[in-house]
Amino acid sequence: MSNSKITRRGLLGGAAVGGVATFAGPWKHNRVWAQSTDKPIRIGITSDASGQYANSGASDRRGMLMAIEEANARGGALGRKIEFMHIDTETTPATGSRVAERLISREECGFLIGAVSSGVANAVSQVAQRYGVIYMNTNSSSPTESGQNCHRVKFVWDGNGTNFSKAAVRNAISTYGEKVVLLTNDYVWGHDTAKSTRALVDQHGGTVVEEILIPQGTRDFSAALLKIQQINPDIVAAAVGGDDQIAMRQQVAQLGMGSKPAWINNQQDWPDVYGLPLDNLFGVFGTTWYYGLDLPGVKEFVDRYQAMYPDTSMRVPGNVFYNGYMATRELLNAIERADSTNNIAVIKQLEGHVMSAEERMQHHVAVIDPNTHQVQQTIYLATANDEPRDENDMFRILTQSDPNDVRDEGSLEACKLESYEDTPAFDA
Amino acid sequence: MDLLLPHIVNGLTLGLLFAMIALGFTLIVGVMEIINLAHGSLFALGAYFAMAWIGGDWFGASEFGIWWASLPVGMRYASALIFGPLCAAAAGMVLELCVRRTYGKAPLYGLLLTFGAALVIEELIRISWGTGEQSLTVPQLINGAFLAGGMIFSKYKFFAAGFAALSIVCVWLFLEKTPYGAIIKAGSHDSEMVRALGYDLSRLRLLVFGLGAALAGLAGVVMAPIWGLRPHIGVDVIIPAFLIIVLGGVGSFWGAVIAAALVGLAVGITGAYAPAWSMLSMYLLLIAVVTFRARGLMGRKSALEN
Numbered sequence: 001m002s003n004s005k006i007t008r009r010g011l012l013g014g015a016a017v018g019g020v021a022t023f024a025g026p027w028k029h030n031r032v033w034a035q036s037t038d039k040p041i042r043i044g045i046t047s048d049a050s051g052q053y054a055n056s057g058a059s060d061r062r063g064m065l066m067a068i069e070e071a072n073a074r075g076g077a078l079g080r081k082i083e084f085m086h087i088d089t090e091t092t093p094a095t096g097s098r099v100a101e102r103l104i105s106r107e108e109c110g111f112l113i114g115a116v117s118s119g120v121a122n123a124v125s126q127v128a129q130r131y132g133v134i135y136m137n138t139n140s141s142s143p144t145e146s147g148q149n150c151h152r153v154k155f156v157w158d159g160n161g162t163n164f165s166k167a168a169v170r171n172a173i174s175t176y177g178e179k180v181v182l183l184t185n186d187y188v189w190g191h192d193t194a195k196s197t198r199a200l201v202d203q204h205g206g207t208v209v210e211e212i213l214i215p216q217g218t219r220d221f222s223a224a225l226l227k228i229q230q231i232n233p234d235i236v237a238a239a240v241g242g243d244d245q246i247a248m249r250q251q252v253a254q255l256g257m258g259s260k261p262a263w264i265n266n267q268q269d270w271p272d273v274y275g276l277p278l279d280n281l282f283g284v285f286g287t288t289w290y291y292g293l294d295l296p297g298v299k300e301f302v303d304r305y306q307a308m309y310p311d312t313s314m315r316v317p318g319n320v321f322y323n324g325y326m327a328t329r330e331l332l333n334a335i336e337r338a339d340s341t342n343n344i345a346v347i348k349q350l351e352g353h354v355m356s357a358e359e360r361m362q363h364h365v366a367v368i369d370p371n372t373h374q375v376q377q378t379i380y381l382a383t384a385n386d387e388p389r390d391e392n393d394m395f396r397i398l399t400q401s402d403p404n405d406v407r408d409e410g411s412l413e414a415c416k417l418e419s420y421e422d423t424p425a426f427d428a
Numbered sequence: 429m430d431l432l433l434p435h436i437v438n439g440l441t442l443g444l445l446f447a448m449i450a451l452g453f454t455l456i457v458g459v460m461e462i463i464n465l466a467h468g469s470l471f472a473l474g475a476y477f478a479m480a481w482i483g484g485d486w487f488g489a490s491e492f493g494i495w496w497a498s499l500p501v502g503m504r505y506a507s508a509l510i511f512g513p514l515c516a517a518a519a520g521m522v523l524e525l526c527v528r529r530t531y532g533k534a535p536l537y538g539l540l541l542t543f544g545a546a547l548v549i550e551e552l553i554r555i556s557w558g559t560g561e562q563s564l565t566v567p568q569l570i571n572g573a574f575l576a577g578g579m580i581f582s583k584y585k586f587f588a589a590g591f592a593a594l595s596i597v598c599v600w601l602f603l604e605k606t607p608y609g610a611i612i613k614a615g616s617h618d619s620e621m622v623r624a625l626g627y628d629l630s631r632l633r634l635l636v637f638g639l640g641a642a643l644a645g646l647a648g649v650v651m652a653p654i655w656g657l658r659p660h661i662g663v664d665v666i667i668p669a670f671l672i673i674v675l676g677g678v679g680s681f682w683g684a685v686i687a688a689a690l691v692g693l694a695v696g697i698t699g700a701y702a703p704a705w706s707m708l709s710m711y712l713l714l715i716a717v718v719t720f721r722a723r724g725l726m727g728r729k730s731a732l733e734n
Contacts, residue, residue, distance in 0.1 A: 050660065051660075054559065054660065055559050055560060055561070055658065058559050186703075186704055212703050213703045213704040214703060215703070215704060215706055215707040215708070216707075217664070217707060218699075218706070218707065219654075219655045219664055220442055220654070220655075220695065220696075220699070222438045222441075222442070222582070222585065222696065222699070223435055223438060223439075223695075223696050223697070223698075223699025223700040223703070223706065224699060224700075224703060225580075226434050226435060226438060226579060226580070226700060227700050229579060229580045230434075230579070243561075243656075243658060246561050246656045246658070247654075247655055247656050250563065250653070250654070250655075250656050251582065251654065254571065254572065254573065254582045254583075254584055254585075254653075254654075255572075255573040255580055255581075255582050256572055256573045256580075257573075257580070271560065272561070273561070274560055274561070275560050275561060275562065275563075276561060276563060277563060280563075312558075313558035313559070313560045314560060
């Protein structure tokens with residue numbers, strides 16, 4: 001029988017050695033918190049509160065907060081309360097980097113969520129990958145986000161420019177004609193979307209006769225619109241976003257150019273047009289969701305939104321809110337399924353995860369592509385609703401596309417995800 | 429030339445609108461030597477008050493509200509062209525009462541105070557009218573488009589440019605032909621001498637700030653149907669306004685008007701032929717001018733050129 005005895009000195013020494021070994025050992029952990037802790041799970045919100053996408057950023061944030069509140073009402077995730085910290089990314093990539101760095105290293109956030117601008121999303125994701133922190137890109141939709149700028153830690157929840165173009169271009173060329181002018185916001189999302197549209201126009205027998213670049217922050221579109229009138233195309237394919245797009249829509253409507261030529265707006269974020277007059281909603285545009293879809297769960301979702309945000313000027317949830325909500329909810333579900341906050345375990349739960357049409361409130365089953373980390377989902381084409389049920393009912397859904405029909409093959413080729421081994425381990 | 433002409437016309441139209449934005453700014457800088465960074469916010473404030481006025485937001489479903497809503501849009505819009513600037517003027521005068529504490533101190537104090545005021549006004553707009561996009565209703569008569577020489581132009585933009593031209597002439601007549609104008613001009617040259625002559629300098633500054641703010645508010649009402657309305661629209665305004673007064677020569681009335689026309693032309697023409705450069709063109713224009721003429725096109729000679 002051993003006569004060894006645990007002394008106070010020995011116990012303290014052992015604890016010290018254990019502590020040092022944990023933090024200075026040969027593991028690539030950036031930070032280790034004990035599991036089964038009641039320490040809250042902290043989420044860093046990286047949405048824009050100022051700049052071109054301030055309005056969409058606010059809607060994105062509201063979606064995340066509703067998902068967080070619902071999770072907390074159920075007891076959080078893994079029995080831990082969900083907390084959040086928001087810092088404005090100002091629709092500026094450099095600010096996005098700084099915000100991400102601060103949220104991870106100083107505010108101890110274990111997950112990052114939120115983006116509307118693809119430039120900001122790219123900047124945030126680079127920092128997140130360096131730390132191994134999972135980042136949900138909720139609403140930015142440049143094809144590069146799930147293509148050449150993809151990362152193992154980043155998941156992209158919105159449809160991208162290629163998905164929307166695929167849904168719209170073929171129909172537009174066969175219906176309206178083959179002469180196409182591209183109107184392109186002069187930054188990453190605009191360029192990449194225009195590149196996809198150009199390829200699709202070529203593929204379907206159309207001709208891009210001109211590409212007009214629109215610098216970010218443009219408020220006067222007269223020069224571009226006069227140019228379009230001089231060229232007289234059959235179709236204008238516009239990839240102009242945020243406040244620029246609002247100004248553009250108002251000026252196109254004022255000139256009465258909304259019906260001829262035909263307009264394809266690759267994507268339409270609800271906060272950008274909410275409250276605008278009907279004649280501002282010209283053209284056909286893509287969206288991932290609409291509150292007017294006649295599907296199970298939609299009404300309850302709208303009711304929950306209205307109960308949580310009784311004073312918000314947007315009286316119904318839009319696509320940006322929806323993406324923010326879904327991304328947050330699915331992240332928390334993945335943590336539960338992984339039974340861990342370890343990043344690799346959660347990433348593995350997200351990769352290839354299949355979501356039923358019912359839980360997505362869409363027409364088709366959606367899946368998180370394990371090779372690009374983009375959610376492959378139903379893409380809807382919509383136009384202005386000239387017979388609205390009420391003042392919110394601005395869109396009329398024209399078609400829905402199966403995710404497989406609008407898949408962005410280019411992203412699949414361009415995306416080279418880091419290996420699990422090259423992704424630092426991180427435990428929140 | 430046929431292709432270029434519409435873009436020249438468009439550029440000059442844009443220039444007149446820029447001039448309207450810059451005039452109030454240059455007036456305040458000229459007389460008080462304060463760069464009012466809240467100028468853009470006063471522009472936004474004028475537009476939002478006009479929007480609320482036209483829509484009758486404050487009257488609700490009251491008897492007066494119902495009567496108000498039944499009035500023709502043209503009448504409500506015309507009265508908003510007075511109401512919006514008056515509200516902006518009132519806000520500007522309140523701002524001046526705060527700013528006057530910084531007179532005689534380092535310029536940084538005035539800059540910080542007006543920057544803070546800009547943030548406060550933007551937040552107040554957000555709280556009062558929300559973050560979403562709003563639109564300002566205009567009468568049908570000046571809405572829509574017209575064709576000229578086979579090219580399509582916005583009726584409203586031409587109305588706005590005409591209105592801007594009229595406002596510029598009125599302000600010029602006020603400054604040139606009225607005793608108040610003479611005092612303001614004298615104040616911009618030597619405010620202490622104006623005080624020595626027995627004029628109440630405080631009242632003069634209050635008046636000028638109010639007038640500058642009213643011009644900002646008026647520009648806001650006129651521009652809102654073109655640019656749309658969002659709480660941070662003031663930011664879109666302050667940069668061109670600042671650039672125009674530097675380009676034209678700080679404190680110079682016609683300098684600001686000419687600079688605005690040049691900026692409008694640069695933006696309009698590059699917008700058609702080299703659109704990626706359209707926003708940059710105004711900065712390049714400024715660099716080109718101040719490299720050879722540091723005082724701006726019509727600015728007074730400064731120590732930089734001694």
